[in-house]
Amino acid sequence: MSSSRSDEATPNICSDALAEPAVDVRDLVKEFSTATGILVAVNGVSMRVYPGEVYGLLGANGAGKTTTLRMMLGLQRPTSGTVRIAGFDVATQPIEVKRRVSLVSSSSGLYQWLTPREIMLYLADLYGVPDDEAAARAEMLADLFDLRGFMDRRCAGMSTGQQQRVNLARSLMHDPPVVLMDEPTRGLDIVGSRRIFEYTAHLRQQGKAVIFCTHRLDEAQRLCCRFGLMFRGQLKLEGTLADLQQRTGREHLTDMFLDLMPAESSMAARLTSLQGSGEP
Numbered sequence: 648m649s650s651s652r653s654d655e656a657t658p659n660i661c662s663d664a665l666a667e668p669a670v671d672v673r674d675l676v677k678e679f680s681t682a683t684g685i686l687v688a689v690n691g692v693s694m695r696v697y698p699g700e701v702y703g704l705l706g707a708n709g710a711g712k713t714t715t716l717r718m719m720l721g722l723q724r725p726t727s728g729t730v731r732i733a734g735f736d737v738a739t740q741p742i743e744v745k746r747r748v749s750l751v752s753s754s755s756g757l758y759q760w761l762t763p764r765e766i767m768l769y770l771a772d773l774y775g776v777p778d779d780e781a782a783a784r785a786e787m788l789a790d791l792f793d794l795r796g797f798m799d800r801r802c803a804g805m806s807t808g809q810q811q812r813v814n815l816a817r818s819l820m821h822d823p824p825v826v827l828m829d830e831p832t833r834g835l836d837i838v839g840s841r842r843i844f845e846y847t848a849h850l851r852q853q854g855k856a857v858i859f860c861t862h863r864l865d866e867a868q869r870l871c872c873r874f875g876l877m878f879r880g881q882l883k884l885e886g887t888l889a890d891l892q893q894r895t896g897r898e899h900l901t902d903m904f905l906d907l908m909p910a911e912s913s914m915a916a917r918l919t920s921l922q923g924s925g926e927p
């Protein structure tokens with residue numbers, strides 16, 4: 648096997664093919680002005696994700712994961728740093744980037760007065776997918792995500808899980824090479840969650856590059872090829888599970904994750920400090 652990359656050591660990847668990175672993030676910084684001063688949400692993050700790889704971007708609430716994804720999508724402008732998706736620069740080639748990337752998020756809304764079929768075909772049209780291809784894809788995704796029972800019903804009135812499955816299906820209508828997943832299993836039952844994990848594994852086999860943000864560390868450990876553990880805007884640890892195990896001496900992601908958290912964030916420490924301060 649030969650590599651077209653020359654500037655650094657070969658990363659640990661799931662896919663056999665050595666390729667150019669599908670996601671290439673360099674020195675990304677995002678600062679927000681807040682009432683109390685500057686908040687650095689993302690602080691010098693660099694990462695690469697390759698075709699055929701599922702990258703687990705993990706971190707506690709507020710670590711900076713969603714902000715990082717939003718900058719990859721071009722929804723938020725970085726304070727500094729660059730993002731390239733499938734070779735295109737997010738800042739200077741935003742349309743090319745949007746053609747090649749998709750966000751699957753539990754917090755995305757659906758047009759409540761449209762049916763899943765209408766939403767999926769509308770999205771396909773926006774992305775320039777030919778009509779016959781879009782119709783076939785909608786059928787395939789309806790089967791895959793078990794939408795058949797409500798494909799032609801308005802989204803208003805559907806359950807959280809049903810809406811989430813429609814959300815997932817509509818974000819895959821243009822079949823992008825890069826898929827960003829932000830807590831895709833939030834609100835789903837066990838069957839729905841498993842479906843997402845199985846489909847993510849399928850995307851990997853198809854050679855897609857997937858970034859998967861989740862708090863379900865057990866599932867992440869099973870699904871992802873490599874991991875980036877974020878803490879307070881920085882990527883503190885990165886590598887395959889075997890790399891991380893070797894570096895941390897810990898077997899499970901949960902323990903590595905907790906080791907990153909400062910001692911004062913535990914409930915026991917908070918209770919002790921409250922008692923010490925005389926608060927009830």
Ligand code: ATP
Nearest residue numbers: 679681686688706707708709710711712713714715
């Ligand atoms: P979670 O797991 O809770 O979704 P996260 O890792 O995705 O968290 P972000 O949503 O990226 O975290 O937020 C990172 C930090 O940036 C947080 O402190 C958040 O309050 C702050 N933040 C995010 N967006 C804004 C904004 N538009 N204005 C000000 N602060 C923001």
